[in-house]
Amino acid sequence: MSYYTHLECCECGRTHPTDRWLGVCSCGRSLFARYDLPRIRAEVRRESLMHRPPTMWRYREFMPLGRDEPVVTLGEGYTPLVPLGTVGPAGGLHRLFLKDEGRNPTGVFKARGASVGVSKARSLGVRRLIVPTVGSGGSAWAAYGARAGLEVAVTMPVSDAPMIARKxxxxxxxxxxxxxxxxxxLFRMSQRAADRYGWTPIIALREPFRVEGKKTMGFELAEQFGWELPDVVLYPTGGGVGLIGMWKAFEELQAVGWIGSKRPRLVAVQAAGCAPVVRAFDAGADACEPWERMDTVVPGVKVAKAFADRLILKAIRATGGAAVAIEDAETLATQRRLALEEGLYISPEGAMTVAAGFRLRDGGAIKAHETIVAFNTAAGMRYPHLVRDDLPVVRAGDEIVLAESPRSDRVAPATG
Ligand SMILES: Cc1ncc(COP(=O)(O)O)c(C=O)c1O
Ligand SMILES: [Zn+2]
Structure with a gap:
């Protein structure tokens, strides 16, 4: 039994059956999984979640798998909301939380989409996947592919592919x-290889299942805040799958009566060296122009023009949100502060969203006591090249000298 009923095109509204793997609609646009929400409303109580394991599969009724379709899982999702109790108030944000997606399998939120996508691929008889990626998507699909016994090819740009993703x-x-x-x-060549060898290309919003995984971030926000959504969500936006997914999650939750009509203001955060969404938002445009020369240390947002750019812009405008671009220097300084002052060694994508929170606070768009969630989409450990460590080596027998450390000025003097 399943509440999953059909696939629907986001553009032309055409519906498609669920019994085979479909990438996009015949019109070329993204497909979304649809559910029998009135029946969920009648049959499922949100209180029933209480006794379920803490993974994203606790929202199984809203997932595109039937009871008899086994799930490929590594325990993804239900990541903690960590209060930023030092850095937040210092920057004028008294209720600032980090949704720490770095705790996911493979250290990145892409585990969510890969878990649904690989589960669905396996149950629909898809055996060979080719995943063009700037890195982290490959890590996740490769891991879940291994667990499911599927063949996975990952293509990455040689110039940009992060060492950890390759490994x-x-x-x-x-x-x-x-x-x-x-x-x-990368995308053109991968598509050609897929066509030629009969492999299935896995590209954001050109298959309908990744977004179903990512939408669970929205379910979790609702549940973790007691079914009262936060005021602002700051999200590092590349392809925009997470933002669109959360937007979809909130619609579904409202349709089943688990939340009301309040929406968080959705903020798309990008790097100043690649900010097509910010540029379109500022210009009042409803689509992005491709960004010419992408130049940033934040790999997750290196998308010249998102396939679903219209949906991203629609979601941020409809919620009264914003789009903010952060310079790399500020991102790296924020990453370092979070590690030094909160013990959270997070990704540059995550640091960028925290910096955006302070930017909006300074500009008056966020108030001091609003509830703010910044998304850290990956673990800092996936980016070892961003930490400079010119470390001393002391020869055996020599003295170790303990002088100042990076946090000396914050350590209270010993008492007693
Ligand atoms: C670490 C990280 N954060 C954020 C993103 C952007 O994700 P989305 O497609 O949901 O905008 C990516 C995408 O590659 C990523 O790897
Ligand atoms: Zn269509």
Whole structure:
């Protein structure tokens, strides 16, 4: 039994059956999974979640899998909301939380989409996946592919592919192919190989299941805040799948009566060196122009023009949100502060969203006591190259000198 009824095109509204793997609608646009929400409303109480395991599969009724379709899971989701009790108030935000997606399997929120996508691929008889990626998506799909016994090929740009992503894709048995070219080349070449060899391409919003995984971030926000959504959500936006997914989650939750009509203001955060959504938002446009020369240390937002740019802009405008661009220097300084002062070694994507919170606070768009959630989409450990460590080596027998440390000025003097 399942509440999953059909796939629906976001553009032309055409409906499609659920019994085969479909990438996009015949009109070329994204497909969304739809559910029998009135029946969920009648049959499922939100209180029933209390006794379920703390993973994103606690929202199983809102997932595109039937009871007899086994789930490929590594325990993803239900990540903590960590209060930023030092850095937040210092920057004028008294209820600032980090949704720490770095705790997911493979250290990145892409585990959510991969868990649903790989589960669905396996149950629909899809055996070979090719995943063009700037890195973290490959890690997740490779790991879940290994767990499901599927073949996975990951293509990454040779110039940009983070070392950790290369290593963990190799470790989990993906066929890793490095492309000497732009991201446009990467997608074009991967699509061609997929067509030629009969592999299934896995590209954000050109398959309907990743977004179903990512929408669970929205379910969790609702549940973790006691079914009262926060005031603002700050999200590092590349392809925008997470933002669109959460938007979809809130619609579904309201339709089943688990939340009211209040929505958080959705804020798309991008790097100043690649900010097509911010540029379109500021210009009042409803689509993005491709960004010409992407230049940032934040890999997750290196998307020149999101496939679903219209949906992203619609979601942030409809909620009274905003789009903010952060310079890399500020992102790295914020990353360091969170590590030093909160003990949270997070991704540059996550640090960028925290910096955006302070920017909006300074500009008056966020009030001091509003509830703010910044998304850290990956663990800092996936980016070892961003930490400078010119470390002293002391020869055996020499003295170790303990002088100032980076936090000396904050340590209270010993008493007694
Ligand atoms: C760490 C990280 N954060 C954020 C993003 C952007 O995700 P979305 O497609 O949901 O905008 C990505 C995408 O690659 C990512 O790897
Ligand atoms: Zn269509």
């Amino acid at each position: 963990d894709c190799v470790a989990t048995g993906a066929r890793v192919i490095l492309i000497d070219g732009t991201t446009t080349d």
